[in-house]
Amino acid sequence: MTKKLKKKLCLIGSFGVGKTILVSKYVKGIFSEKYLSTVGVMISQKTVEIGDCEVLLMVWDLAGEDDFQGLRLSFIKGASGVLFVADGTRAETLRLTQQHMERLGEFYSDIPTLLLLNKADLQDQWDIAEAHLDEVRGKVKVFRTSAKTGENVEEAFVRITEMMIAPDEPTTEAFL
Secondary structure: OOEEEEEEEEEEEOOOOOHHHHHHHHHHOOOOOOOOOOOOEEEEEEEEEEOOEEEEEEEEEEOOOOOHHHOOHHHHOOOOEEEEEEEOOOHHHHHHHHHHHHHHHHHOOOOOEEEEEEOHHHHHHOOOOHHHHHHHHOOOOEEEOOOOOOOOHHHHHHHHHHHHHOOOOOOOOOOO
């Protein structure tokens, strides 16, 4: 018998890191070069099968916020998981994302999280040092993603879903 679950997943990150495009790529399989700034929150949904579970993912794409104080914690309430998103071509977004992660941990320390370093297709413009990335990997699992090519997008969303439905199960897959 298939279990049916409904889970809320929030995406958090600075302006222009690609949260909306990642959601579009995952939910609809679409990539667009047009930049559309999210105002408030945009909610999408997708049904995913993980093992014997059918999970209705309610994906909350929160407006880009460089200051966590501006992030409405009420949007995160009830979330089962969080994808933090930074832009690999702008190191400053990783620093801001780390602040978001620390601040969120003060309020919701038990929520499964992953960090997506987006724009992996722009490797020649990459602005994040491996030493800094090693430091981050000690705190959160990291995926390099590209909304444009689809690199690791499906894998990241599937992994966070697995973490949300079975948060205590160990993982054996390799992260980037």
